[in-house]
Amino acid sequence: MTAFLDIAGLTKAYPGVVANDDVSFAIQPGEVHALLGENGAGKSTMVKMIYGLVRPDAGHMTLRGQPYAPSEPSAARAAGVAMVFQHFSLFEALDVAENVTLGMEKPPRMRDLARRIAEVSETYGLPLDPGRKVGDLSAGERQRVEIIRCLLQDPKLLIMDEPTSVLTPQEVEILFHTLRKLSAEGTAILYISHKLEEIRALCDAATILRRGKVVGSCTPREVSAAEMAEMMVGKSLSAPRRAATEAGPPLLHVQNLNLTPATPFGTPLRNIGFTVHAGEVLGIGGVAGNGQDELLAALSGETLSARGSVSLDDEDISQMGPDARRERGLCSAPEERIGHAAAPDMSLTENAVLTAKLRRGLAHGGFIDWRAAEDFAREVIASFDVRTPGPQVAARALSGGNLQKYVIGREMLQDPRVLVVNQPTWGVDASAAASIRQAILDLAGSGSAVLVISQDLDELLEISDRFAALNEGRLSAPKDARGLTMEQIGLMLGGAHDMHEAEVVHASA
């Protein structure tokens, strides 16, 4: 059997870094092939070359026995290669059908297209209404838009870049079902992920990249997740340890928190209530866009809420701004690093001053103590292993994972009594993520209360004492995290909500 796509010796270098170094592997027709590796291992550059977005410096590809060198994505699509992007390439203000047609080479008329979207979503169990604005859809539904856009072109190779990072367990099941069906029909799938259990459940073959080079390949079903992790990272990882601590007195208390969103595509918060105790980690799970950003803003003080809804140490702080809350010991780190957690064009030192000036005494009488600020920035860089030439570097120049370590470290080293973080390890590689999780546990162990909002359920189960789910701006009652199963969590996250969507589509069809 000849390979569907044969990649031989592909190399791509950027100034200062070799993203792919002599990478070779082959994908068989109908095979689900995993491309594994940490952040920065070169997975994304690899698929961009296959999809024609980046031209390789050396090496060549063969598609069905023919030389294959796409100069742009439309050439790749014409050859039967389609791609679902990690960061969705969707247009929020346009509707589903418009988004789909933009990704097609020979789009049919809009009327026929709506019918074909309905057909494909029926066949593959991906309910979707062609007339809805993408800005109103959930992350899972947005991904369906991308997948349907690909499927309508009848691809022979489907590339999926980190497809499950924003999905609920139930949505992952639906996706896997779709992918298996496609694979059975003869479509090859190149599946990029660093979630090892998923790869073991889904993939027929795996190629592992580290620092741009192929370091191994395996049949995922025949090896353990730990073995794959070791190949990926190059060393064995230790799971975070938590000291067994008794929960202390309640620190952060939220009740009857209601908020209307500030932006057209925001989510309202509906009657949220919970308590976080000293020495405890409360994990809040949920699919993106269910009110996480709004909840963080209400806790950090960016949005004020009704009197009595947020209190710290029995003091009502719901009408206080961020600085007043920081002064009382509530620090927070939002999800969006560039432009929210950090000012992109300011140096790391300046960014340190922005949130730590009160608790670390970096400003006196309106003047900034630059020496103290720089020392603090250096301390964050050293303790959280931030890879940067120094504190004078602009925040924008750091890679996403490094900046994440910096903003988390900046808040943690302020010795907060309550820490609120949204997506603490988003885009951070496995070993750095492990150290951030360890730091969160250590902080809780020292008597602080920590609230972790995350979409990574494995992460939440690993570090939280209690777990609650956020769904359409409502928070479920927190449950003891030990002993929770994925199925229970999935139901808490609103798997039932999805069934409901499917019915709506059927009713209107």
Place this chain on the structure above:
Amino acid sequence: MFGIDPVTLAAALIAASTPILLAAIGELVVEKSGVLNLGVEGMMIMGAICGFIACVTTGSPWLGFVAGAAGGAALSLIFGVLTQFLLSNQVATGLALTLFGLGMSALMGEDYTGINPPLTPKLFPEALRQLEVVGPILFGHDLIVYLSVALVAAVAWGLARTRTGLIIRAVGENHDAAHSLGYKVIRIRILAILFGGACAGLGGAYLSLVRVPSWTEGMTAGAGWIALAIVVFASWRPWRALIGAYLFGGIAALQLRLQAAQIDIPVALLDASPYIVTIIVLVIISTDRTRAALNAPAALGRVFHASG
């Protein structure tokens, strides 16, 4: 009322609105593609002088209009190259373009003051134009007026219904996503900028060849800025831009007649009235921020840089 004839007023407002309507519909397309070009005033006045020179030299108003459009487009190309290839700031570049256009046109027009250009013929025969009421309003204009309305219809239909329009909107909504799908963001934006420049230039030429008709320095007198305001006023919808342009043109035509009728209002206040109304309307519109944000192209004014 005040001895003002509503029929001639309606006919006059259509003619008075045509330059700003042309400029506004061009800028609307530019902004839909995610580019904010504040140089409309400069492109209009370049169109006015290029059109005037061509018309006087050749004796053909039609060549004048073509030259006006070409002049505006040529100036917009400078903006396009600076902002799209050299990634300069769009606001600063647009302002500079206006200043450059005003200065350059004054230099080019030195020898052309005090000359009257050849008349632009009316489109419809005398008999139609003599009809009561509808004659002056519907049939009393030249080709460019009808062209401007046709252009609004074409842009409205094109943006909403055609693939080209969809791509323009997509690029203005999220240029990174459009790029990753393989659309040529910079090429699309340059073409949109050229279209906007040609429209503004045509509007300017209409001013110097039909509206005034003669050349004076700085004769656009803020029409470009009003066109920019109309795009926001219209919340980026072509037919609303037509309404906006006719509204502002109407106020301009009315204030001239009020002055002629010796109404006891200070002339300066009447002169300023279109601008005051612009400010009031902009304030009213921007009070509802969520609605304005829904219609605005999300990538408006943001620099696009293709990365690996």
